[in-house]
Amino acid sequence: MDASRSGQEAAPGGRWGALGPVGLVLAGGVSVQFGGAIAVSVMPKAGALGIVTLRLAFAALVLMIVCRPKVRGHSRADWGTVLAFGVAMAGMNGLFYQSVARIPMGPAVTLEVLGPLALSVFASRRAVNLVWAGLALCGVFLLGGGGGFSGLDPVGVAYALGAGAMWATYIIFSARTGRRFPQADGLALAMVVAAVLFMPLGLIESGEKLVRPEVLALGAAVAVMSSVLPYTLELLALRRLPASTFAIMMSLEPAIAAVAGFLVLNQALSVNEALAISLVIAASMGAVRTQVGRGRARRGAGDVVSGATPEAVLVPAEQAADAGREAAEPVPETSGK
DSSP: OOHHHHHHHHHGGGGGGGGHHHHHHHHHHHHHHHHHHHHHHHHHHHOOOHHHHHHHHHHHHHHHHHHHOOOSSOOOHHHHHHHHHHHHHHHHHHHHHHHHHHSSSHHHHHHHHHHHOOOOHHHHOOHHHHHHHHHHHHHHHHHTTTSSSTSOOHHHHHHHHHHHHHHHHHHHHHHHHHHHTTEEEEEEEHHHHHHHHHHHHHHHHHGGGSSHHHHHHHHHHHIIIIIIIHHHHHHHHHSSSSHHHHHHHHTTHHHHHHHHHHHOOOOOOHHHHHHHHHHHHHHHHHHHHHHHHHHHHHHHOOOOOOOGGGTTTTTHHHHHHHHHHHHHOOOOOOOOO
16 A cells, blocks of 8 residues: 555545544554653652653563564564664663653653654755754754753753654664564564563662552553554554655654643743744654655656655654555654654
């Protein structure tokens, strides 16, 4: 099924017919960000590393039960790819939760999105992407209060930027894993790797707190809301929604995170922070649209598109492999949270 055909399948019923998959994507984004907000509220009970451990462990358990991936018949290169994917997944989650333990969710997600945005800009190598990069930098400047990051905890900022770098890495290895493993088998195995890697850190920080019934219940809720549910919703949406539209919608994540932070954690945004988030969202959307146009031009000219696939650059890691397959676009070799 190609992207144009998937878009046509969303067409029955006209404009209203497209609201189904769009609603699924929005529901997935809301689930991810509100799950993150709940995780922040649980941190005093389990610690940042503890809640990441629970999220990864429960998500791995659910995915292994649902996917039942085959562990035999894979090459050493296959397992190396899954291992790298799992390391990137663990790093992205760990760094992000360390960030939101120190700075509000809206700014944290905005800074994290800079990783996939930079990946999109570098993969394109088009002059117009300098405009999007400049717009994003203006947003970062405003996010720091117009004069550096004096308004935000610098350690939290560093963690968020690190999470963004790991998100970009995550996208790369998500795509490679999707090519080597059928369905979501690679994702399930990589989630196990991430959970195993993080388990010692969570036990050292939180110890017996992790087995308290209320902490286990909240950890399971975070895993379902931040991993299992959005993955399922977005996978269903991608069967009827062009991947390019999906990627642009994912650029709204910082705004959804800001709303979740306000409603769940009472984290109000300043005018500068709201404007900064808007600029980064606009830059992300612009970069994706530029990549989409470039990809279509190449296909129209009969070129073989290699390297980054524009539509999937901003897809969160947990959706990237299936997003490429469902839209029948070449999976990017250039993610989601």
